[in-house]
Amino acid sequence: MKVPEHAEKFEELAMPLFDQLYNFARWLTQDTTEAEDLVQETYTKALRGFSSFQVGTNFRAWMYRILRNSFLSSRTGLKVTVAIDGEADESLLPAENATPESILIEQANRETVQQALTDLPLPFREILLLCEVDEMSYQEIAETLAIPLGTVMSRLYRARRALRELLQQKNQGDRHGM
Numbered sequence: 684m685k686v687p688e689h690a691e692k693f694e695e696l697a698m699p700l701f702d703q704l705y706n707f708a709r710w711l712t713q714d715t716t717e718a719e720d721l722v723q724e725t726y727t728k729a730l731r732g733f734s735s736f737q738v739g740t741n742f743r744a745w746m747y748r749i750l751r752n753s754f755l756s757s758r759t760g761l762k763v764t765v766a767i768d769g770e771a772d773e774s775l776l777p778a779e780n781a782t783p784e785s786i787l788i789e790q791a792n793r794e795t796v797q798q799a800l801t802d803l804p805l806p807f808r809e810i811l812l813l814c815e816v817d818e819m820s821y822q823e824i825a826e827t828l829a830i831p832l833g834t835v836m837s838r839l840y841r842a843r844r845a846l847r848e849l850l851q852q853k854n855q856g857d858r859h860g861m
Contacts, residue, residue: 693733696742697726703743703817704750710812711754721757725750744819744826751809751827799849807842814839 704725708718729736729749736745800808813819813827821839825832 689733690730693730697729697746700743700746704746707747707812707817708750708754710816711751711809721750721754724753728753741823741826744823747813747817747819747823747827748829795850795853799846799853802849803842803845806838807845810835810838811842811846 701722705718705722708721708725709715712718712721725746729746732749736742800811803811810824810828813824814821819827821832821835824835824839828835830838
């Protein structure tokens, strides 16, 4: 049985994005199973609608937009928290010359940042993740979120400021024994 040509082209474009989309889905859903379902739904919808994709436009942004819209339509609100499960990531493993104290401090700092991200409103959290974790350009973020470029820049500025304020509050709370 011959696979339709558009399916082969879709696979060529879509499969390299799988890990990035899955990681973003995990951040959004905070649940491995739900993230897997969301990515599967995204790929199903994208394949079904691939004929409407305009060649020459940003395929990655198109896929992220499908994932995000699927996520938003599967929720009864935007009160979603974020967590990272305990899977080992080589970038999170301690350096060879690390001391037990430095490992604990690094882990505490990572947990503090993760909690602060969890506390951010979804629009701020997702724009930070797209920019800082997925390393999308402002233009790609604008296409993904279907918002103007100026809104991306102002929302990113406000998201970074809000994250900084949350981290400062947490740091002050720790110093005062809270």
